[in-house]
Amino acid sequence: MTIFLGLGIVGVALLALSLIFGNILEGLFGLDGLLDGWLSLPVIAGFVSMLGFTGAIVLGIGGLGVGAATAIGIATGTVAGALTWKLSSALMRDQTAATPRGDDLVGAARSVVTAIPAEGYGEVLVRVAGQPMKLAAKSAEPVMRGTEVWVETTLSSTSVAVRPIER
Template identity: 60%
Template sequence: MVWFLGFGIAGLVLLVLSSMFDGVLEGALDGLGGGPDGLLSLPVVAGFVSALGFTGALTMGAAGTGVGIATGAGVVAGGVVGWLTWRFGRALLRDGAPAPRGEDLTGTSGTVVTAIPATGYGEVLLYLGGQPVKYAAKAAAPVARGAEVWVESVLSSTSVAVRPVER
């Protein structure tokens, strides 16, 4: 029973280490089909080992069975936990939400942080994917610092054309 408890605790330690050192330990299993969403990823292995150990200990202690039956029950439970961990990890990695792009700025509002002259560029603060990003901005007429503006078009990856918000 002590061996089973040791496996269970070792699996929990492996899970904690794989969480703390996120991508560092994953390289150890890359050649075997590991990786962050592989069947041999560290969370899957940790779940399998923990379930095998704790289920084996419970089977031996509670039911009073032998080592063979406890090992069989542990392997079955470990397989189920490992498979569920793998499926859950793949579902998390397959979010499906596209990364925000600069073209997504068209039609959004922002604030002028450096006044925009009649000819030339000023700066505006916009939010792309929830993060504040400063862009060079061009406008048809001068726009004062602190004014709210709408993005009419994206000129390049670092500049936009804006117009003042009329209220």
């Protein structure tokens, strides 16, 4: 039973190390790309820990013997490894949306929240990735508050050039 408990504890420790230092450990030992998929550190750790803890439980409760405990431990370890592989694969495939850029604002209609003088800056309310954001706005002509404007170009990450919409 001590061997099984030791395997379980080693598996949990390996899982913690792989989550914290996984890529560093693979790089230090020259294993980049070798431990991917079914041979990744989290999958091996899940297998070893389930083998150990299940074996200890079967020996402690069932009294079936070391052979049966090992067989049942291998079966549950395989299931745990497969679930770990599926979960980690799903997490690695998860893609985020493209980061919005300044060019995404060009051509959009926006409203002025702070009047824009002929020479100087005002503010427009824009939506970036669905979030409202106030940007400094410059225009060739004065624009009153509440006027709808087109974004002509982005001057910087926090300012745009606009022109009033003529209706």
